[in-house]
Amino acid sequence: MNSPNYNLSLPGRIGLGTAGIGGSAERHDQEVAAVKFALDFGYRMIDTAEIYGDGAGGAERIIGSALKAFGAARRSELFIISKVWPDNATRAGTVKACEASIERLGCKYLDLYLIHWRGPHAFAETLRGFDELLERKLVRNIGVSNFDIDDMKEWRREERRLGVRGTAKANETSYRLDRRGNEYGQFVWQRAHGFQPIAYCPLGQGELTRHPLLMELGRKRGVTAAQIALAWCLREPDVIVIPKSANPQRIEENFRAADVRLSAEELHQIDQVFPLRHRWLKGNPLLRHARSAVRRLVRSVKKPASRTIHTSPYGNI
Numbered sequence: 001m002n003s004p005n006y007n008l009s010l011p012g013r014i015g016l017g018t019a020g021i022g023g024s025a026e027r028h029d030q031e032v033a034a035v036k037f038a039l040d041f042g043y044r045m046i047d048t049a050e051i052y053g054d055g056a057g058g059a060e061r062i063i064g065s066a067l068k069a070f071g072a073a074r075r076s077e078l079f080i081i082s083k084v085w086p087d088n089a090t091r092a093g094t095v096k097a098c099e100a101s102i103e104r105l106g107c108k109y110l111d112l113y114l115i116h117w118r119g120p121h122a123f124a125e126t127l128r129g130f131d132e133l134l135e136r137k138l139v140r141n142i143g144v145s146n147f148d149i150d151d152m153k154e155w156r157r158e159e160r161r162l163g164v165r166g167t168a169k170a171n172e173t174s175y176r177l178d179r180r181g182n183e184y185g186q187f188v189w190q191r192a193h194g195f196q197p198i199a200y201c202p203l204g205q206g207e208l209t210r211h212p213l214l215m216e217l218g219r220k221r222g223v224t225a226a227q228i229a230l231a232w233c234l235r236e237p238d239v240i241v242i243p244k245s246a247n248p249q250r251i252e253e254n255f256r257a258a259d260v261r262l263s264a265e266e267l268h269q270i271d272q273v274f275p276l277r278h279r280w281l282k283g284n285p286l287l288r289h290a291r292s293a294v295r296r297l298v299r300s301v302k303k304p305a306s307r308t309i310h311t312s313p314y315g316n317i
C-alpha cells in the first residue's frame with residue numbers, strides 16, 4: 001500500500017512519549033536530561049499534553065527546559081504535539097490552554113494540537129478555538145485523539161458546517177500488539193479521510209517488553225522485545241509511534257526500532273500469539289457501529305469530571 005499523504009511534514013515515524021514525566025521534584029533533573037538526551041540522539045517529535053505530569057503542565061515544563069538546553073534556534077527541526085484537556089475545550093478555554101502549553105514549552109508554536117478525547121463541550125466550540133489558534137499561527141496543525149469513526153465523521157461535518165480554516169490531520173489512539181482494534185476498519189477509514197494514525201502505548205506501557213515471544217524473536221535477531229513491539233506497529237506503512245521512556249538506554253533502543261523490519265515468518269508467529277480475533281470482521285461496518293454504540297454508552301456512564309482524574313474513558317492518558 002502506498003502511504004497516504006497527510007500533509008503533516010513529520011520528521012520520522014518515532015517520537016518521544018512523555019506521559020508520567022514532570023510529576024516529581026526528585027526526578028526533575030534526570031527527566032530534563034533524558035528529554036535532552038533524546039533530542040541529541042535524534043528524536044525530532046515529542047508528544048505531550050497539558051495534563052501530563054502533575055496535572056498542571058509538569059511534563060511540558062520538563063520538555064521546555066530540555067528544549068532550552070537543546071537550543072531555541074533549532075525549534076524548526078522539531079515537531080511538537082500537545083493536547084487540550086477535554087474539560088477545557090471550549091472556544092476560549094482551548095485558546096487559553098494552548099497559550100499556557102506554549103509558554104511552558106517555550107516553543108512559540110505547536111506543530112500539532114489535539115483534543116485529548118471527546119469531552120463535555122460541543123465540537124464547534126473546540127473547532128472555533130482551534131481556528132483562532134491557526135489564524136494566530138500558534139498551532140500549525142490540528143487533530144483529535146481517542147476518536148472512533150463516528151466521532152471523526154461528526155468532527156468533519158462540523159468542520160464543513162463552520163467553514164474553519166484548518167481540518168483535523170491526525171487521530172492519536174492506542175495501538176499495540178495486544179490491542180489491535182484499530183485494524184477493524186478504523187485505520188482504513190482514517191487513510192481515506194486524512195487522519196494520520198498516531199499509536200500510543202506501543203509498548204503496552206512496558207508490559208510487551210517482557211513478553212516471552214517478543215523476547216525470543218528479539219534474541220534471535222540481536223534486538224530487544226521493545227524493538228520488536230515497535231517494529232510491529234511500524235509495519236503499518238503510515239503509523240507513527242510515540243514510546244515513552246525517561247531512560248537514555250531505552251530511549252536509544254526505541255529509536256533504533258525504525259531499522260527493524262519483521263519478516264513474514266516473524267509476523268506469522270506474532271499473529272499466532274496476538275491474533276486479530278474475528279479476522280472475518282475486519283473492515284465490516286456492522287462491527288464498527290456496534291463498537292461505536294458501546295463506546296457511546298461507556299462515555300455516557302463514565303464521564304471524566306475533573307482535572308485531577310488522570311485517566312481517560314479509554315484508559316491511561
Ligand SMILES: NC(=O)c1ccc[n+]([C@@H]2O[C@H](COP(=O)([O-])OP(=O)(O)OC[C@H]3O[C@@H](n4cnc5c(N)ncnc54)[C@H](OP(=O)(O)O)[C@@H]3O)[C@@H](O)[C@H]2O)c1
Nearest residue numbers: 017018019200201202203204205206226243244245246317
Ligand atoms: N492520547 C492519549 O490519550 C494517550 C494515552 C496514553 C499515552 N499517550 C502518549 O503515548 C505515549 C506512550 O504511551 P505510554 O507512556 O502510556 O506507554 P508505552 O510507551 O507503551 O510504555 C512506556 C513504559 O515502558 C517503559 N519502557 C520504555 N521503553 C522501554 C524499553 N525499551 N524496555 C523496557 N521498558 C521500556 C517505560 O519505562 P521507563 O520510562 O522507565 O523507560 C514506561 O514504563 C505516552 O507517554 C503519551 O505521550 C497518549
